[in-house]
Amino acid sequence: MQNLDIIEIKSFVPAKNFEDSKRFYQAIGFELASDFDGIAYFRKGACSFLLQDFYESAHCQNFMMHLLVEDAASWREHIIKSEVSSAFSVSLSELVSQPWGMLEFCLTDPSGVLWRIAQNQ
Numbered sequence: 028m029q030n031l032d033i034i035e036i037k038s039f040v041p042a043k044n045f046e047d048s049k050r051f052y053q054a055i056g057f058e059l060a061s062d063f064d065g066i067a068y069f070r071k072g073a074c075s076f077l078l079q080d081f082y083e084s085a086h087c088q089n090f091m092m093h094l095l096v097e098d099a100a101s102w103r104e105h106i107i108k109s110e111v112s113s114a115f116s117v118s119l120s121e122l123v124s125q126p127w128g129m130l131e132f133c134l135t136d137p138s139g140v141l142w143r144i145a146q147n148q
Contacts, residue, residue, distance in 0.1 A: 030074065037077050039076075039078075039079045040076050040077060040078050040090070041082055041086055041087050041138055042078050042080055042081065042082060042137075043082040043137065043138040044137060044138070045078070048138060049062070049078065050115075050139050051115050052069050052136070054109050054110075055106060056109075057070065058070050058071060065080035066079055066080070067079075071082065082138060083105070086137045087139040087140055089138070090140045090141070090145060091141045091142070092140065092142045093143045094142055094143070094144045095147070097146060098146060099122060099130045099131055099145055102120055103119070103122055103144070106144075109127045115137045117134065117135045117136060118133075118134070118135045119132065120132045120133040124148065129146065129148060130145060130146050130148050131143055131145030131146070131148060132145075
């Protein structure tokens with residue numbers, strides 16, 4: 028019998044300015060676990076993603092990540108306190124209760140990648 032278990036899945040997040048993006052993700056609490064040959068491995072707890080030194084405007088403007096957290100309000104407050112909005116000229120939305128049963132806010136990274144940070148309600 029075949030074992031088809033999945034260990035993990037990671038996304039390759041594009042970066043317009045690789046160094047700025049690495050600083051941004053560290054500022055919001057991700058750990059830079061490795062950085063080699065244009066790929067930076069970020070993690071927080073059991074979750075991770077790969078930041079790539081690659082930029083294509085249309086790709087970045089249409090790239091989204093969804094981060095499911097226990098407490099979206101605490102995460103939003105954490106983002107505000109990190110001061111990334113002013114330091115990296117990124118946008119941060121209000122916390123919204125969505126009709127699909129999630130409380131969420133949006134954050135763009137320095138390349139224009141949209142992060143939807145949400146909790147189940």
